[in-house]
Amino acid sequence: SQQGEEDPQALSIQEGENATMNCSYKTSINNLQWYRQNSGRGLVHLILIRSNEREKHSGRLRVTLDTSKKSSSLLITASRAADTASYFCASIQGAQKLVFGQGTRLTINP
């Protein structure tokens, strides 16, 4: 089954605005993670939220998790040009396998 489908696929906003990306998943999870990928580069782990948590903050990032709706959102506040990247949600299936969504491509315009 597909796990971790992000919405929207692409988002373009002005610097200083907030960016919200959503992720939906199909199977039960123990935790959900968000990663960032700059163009042509590796994946950077941003934040992990456990299934018994509803909200988590890290700097300008806020992640929410609604297990009843099987969805999560990533909010980036006061966006900066350096936030331009693709953002992926991912969850563990089985013991260790991370399953990624298609990603949201975020562009911050100066």
Place this chain on the structure above:
Amino acid sequence: EPEVTQTPSHQVTQMGQEVILRCVPISNHLYFYWYRQILGQKVEFLVSFYNNEISEKSEIFDDQFSVERPDGSNFTLKIRSTKLEDSAMYFCASSEAGQPYEQYFGPGTRLTVT
């Protein structure tokens, strides 16, 4: 801050050739992984490795692929008889004991098969 490193950053090979992609995981990590990302597509899990053996692998990871930890620091992915469709970014990742889900990724190796 410790990081996962990968070499080479870009590898071009001819169809049918064998390639070895190399990774140096973070030194105190015990779980190692390979993922790949075909251009424009999702990141896909290939294989996980723990205690010198494969612990999980995907359908993609067939007999064409193998992994090895030849010494205390390197982790390699070998692709035998490469095909055009093997062209992708290959990412190595590692994680600590007890936290297999917090995986730290390397910068990737872009493999181009011609």
